[in-house]
Amino acid sequence: MRARLLCCHSGARANPANPESRAEDLEHATLDSEHAPSARLGMTLCLVLALAFGAAVPALAQSDFPNRPVKIVVPFPAGGPTDVNMRILGQKLSEIWGQGVVIENRPGANTGIGAQQVAKSAPDGYTLLAAMDTTLVMNPATGAAMNYDPFKDFSVITLTAKNTSLVTVRANDGPKTIQELIARGKQSAKKLNYGAGITITRLAGATFAKAAGIDVVLVPYKGSAEVVQGLLTGSVDFIVDGIAPSLPLIRSGQFRPLAKLNNRPLPPLPDVRFIADTSGLSIDEMSSWIGLVAPAGTPKDVVEKIHADVVKAYADAAVADRLEKAGIFAVTNTPAEFDTYFRAEAERWTRVYKESGIKLD
Numbered sequence: 069m070r071a072r073l074l075c076c077h078s079g080a081r082a083n084p085a086n087p088e089s090r091a092e093d094l095e096h097a098t099l100d101s102e103h104a105p106s107a108r109l110g111m112t113l114c115l116v117l118a119l120a121f122g123a124a125v126p127a128l129a130q131s132d133f134p135n136r137p138v139k140i141v142v143p144f145p146a147g148g149p150t151d152v153n154m155r156i157l158g159q160k161l162s163e164i165w166g167q168g169v170v171i172e173n174r175p176g177a178n179t180g181i182g183a184q185q186v187a188k189s190a191p192d193g194y195t196l197l198a199a200m201d202t203t204l205v206m207n208p209a210t211g212a213a214m215n216y217d218p219f220k221d222f223s224v225i226t227l228t229a230k231n232t233s234l235v236t237v238r239a240n241d242g243p244k245t246i247q248e249l250i251a252r253g254k255q256s257a258k259k260l261n262y263g264a265g266i267t268i269t270r271l272a273g274a275t276f277a278k279a280a281g282i283d284v285v286l287v288p289y290k291g292s293a294e295v296v297q298g299l300l301t302g303s304v305d306f307i308v309d310g311i312a313p314s315l316p317l318i319r320s321g322q323f324r325p326l327a328k329l330n331n332r333p334l335p336p337l338p339d340v341r342f343i344a345d346t347s348g349l350s351i352d353e354m355s356s357w358i359g360l361v362a363p364a365g366t367p368k369d370v371v372e373k374i375h376a377d378v379v380k381a382y383a384d385a386a387v388a389d390r391l392e393k394a395g396i397f398a399v400t401n402t403p404a405e406f407d408t409y410f411r412a413e414a415e416r417w418t419r420v421y422k423e424s425g426i427k428l429d
Contacts (some may be wrong), residue, residue, distance in 0.1 A: 143182030
């Protein structure tokens with residue numbers, strides 16, 4: 069019995085017009101049945117190897133991440149704590165990766181403009197977002213209009229910092245204590261104005277005013293740099309904002325911090341007390357934070373690579389020193405921990421905001 073197997077041939081092709089040529093090629097393509105099993109096995113092995121190689125191509129492409137510059141979108145103007153943090157981190161990551169790290173400021177819509185841009189970017193790890201608590205927690209908690217879904221549009225990587233915010237006034241004409249600020253609010257014929265940028269500091273100012281029994285007017289800003297400028301120029305009576313932008317002006321004697329919004333130690337300003345302690349009011353701790361996220365669908369190995377290198381960057385003594393001088397204190401966790409944390413925070417703040425009865429619009 070004869071078995072025929074037609075296969076690819078690397079030699080000359082048969083000439084249809086030449087019967088002898090066709091016969092010769094068919095003879096080469098005809099195998100004895102005793103050789104057919106080994107031929108089939110060879111072809112099967114070739115097929116398996118080809119499929120394996122094809123499946124390995126994406127993995128090989130990801131293993132050399134990054135092989136071109138990486139962009140971190142900061143949803144605030146330049147000069148604020150998120151921007152400062154990302155520029156210090158980006159510089160160190162550039163050293164680790166041997167690739168440029170570009171910081172792109174995209175402020176507006178309560179961080180929504182930058183968040184939407186990253187959510188719609190390719191899920192390859194080359195476009196990242198410095199996501200605030202505003203982005204992932206406070207916007208959904210307060211029912212803000214969003215063109216992105218914080219729970220579906222991102223692959224979370226790690227927390228990068230937890231910030232301590234302050235209630236701050238001008239040193240030349242502002243009150244000396246939080247009690248004096250409350251007294252001014254009650255005695256003044258006009259409402260006090262306060263400046264704040266992110267949602268949690270806006271909510272903190274309103275919460276403080278409600279607890280103190282004073283009327284205030286929120287002057288909303290896009291970011292910390294504008295908040296600080298508002299206090300400097302006299303546009304507002306006090307501000308609720310992170311420590312980083314105000315710290316140089318506090319040290320120079322132009323600003324005076326009256327209280328902090330949480331009870332964590334604050335090494336640059338060890339004498340500033342928690343607002344509930346210094347005012348005697350019942351006010352819960354509030355902290356803002358910054359995290360790093362990528363578009364949903366970013367490969368797990370790329371997320372893990374970025375996470376590992378961010379942790380390595382923050383462990384560098386020179387990086388820690390630069391951040392501390394700016395009033396920023398790095399905090400990292402795993403992608404799984406960050407995911408659990410921000411979802412729990414979203415549930416908590418949705419409940420707190422609803423129960424407070426405060427409206428920020």
